[in-house]
């Protein structure tokens with residue numbers, strides 16, 4: 161019997177209208193455009209403004225766009241996975257809320273928490289569901305409203321993050337297209353370097369935790385930077401090696417957009433030139449689980465059937481990894 165693989169057959173995305181530029185940040189904290197650009201690559205980030213709007217509200221247009229492009233109705237979705245660290249609420253899952261908002265009445269779904277690697281973990285999980293032969297249409301969303309957990313008085317973190325959502329549709333392929341291999345890692349000993357201190361069962365919310373800003377992101381930047389450079393580059397390189405590929409075989413690197421210097425280090429290790437690297441950090445900042453699907457959304461028209469692409473990420477946890485995908489379609493321009 162022929163093996164079923166999980167092909168990406170459609171992409172959708174959404175970023176909010178409001179642009180938080182470096183110039184605006186200069187009026188809020190002690191920073192400057194030159195420092196932010198040279199240390200991170202970020203020029204502006206999108207922020208979801210408006211009362212009552214949450215992560216699911218960015219997922220809705222992303223998934224509806226994906227359905228429209230593929231010519232399917234939300235009712236046809238079998239399963240929907242939302243990778244996020246900023247769910248609408250701790251429970252029920254954002255996937256549940258999303259299914260209701262878009263009318264995906266025949267889907268089951270769940271949230272997946274793996275920080276910036278969430279989309280890769282979700283893609284691997286969703287692929288396994290399709291490869292099993294049991295599910296025909298699985299949607300994987302990476303979405304985060306980082307502005308909900310950023311402390312805009314902390315200049316070491318608030319310059320980095322933005323809001324957004326990206327989504328892909330996975331369907332069975334009989335000709336080997338789609339997700340070919342994934343090398344994923346988790347190391348909980350990294351938990352103290354990038355995390356939210358309170359709000360979980362370890363330290364429930366209290367007046368003290370709110371006053372101490374413990375519901376915001378805490379990051380030890382340099383520690384994470386060093387681990388990210390090594391983790392993302394090693395994973396991408398090892399993935400190439402075990403698939404007997406070199407940088408010459410790869411059409412695109414689709415890296416998590418945390419810091420341009422981390423992306424450059426990964427591309428160098430893989431032997432890839434800059435023109436093969438998707439980069440939108442300057443426009444969106446670090447949207448956590450959304451960075452990789454947003455790159456696919458932005459570059460969709462430049463992807464061609466048969467292109468081998470490597471998706472790579474590193475994030476809180478620590479979590480990291482790389483995934484090899486063979487692109488399954490050409491987009492009519």
Ligand code: UT7
Pocket residue numbers: 190191192195196199200276315316319380381382383384385388417418419422446448474475476
């Ligand atoms: O997506 C999840 C994974 N996260 C990451 O991959 C992020 C990894 N880390 C980083 O990207 C970088 O560590 C940062 C961008 C967060 C910081 O860059 P850095 O080159 O590691 O800077 P640093 O923390 O070593 O700080 C250098 C200097 C310090 O001043 P002194 O002590 O040298 O006088 C900081 O106080 O830069 C100062 N600084 C700033 N200056 C202007 C820190 N933040 C700012 C700022 N504007 N926003």
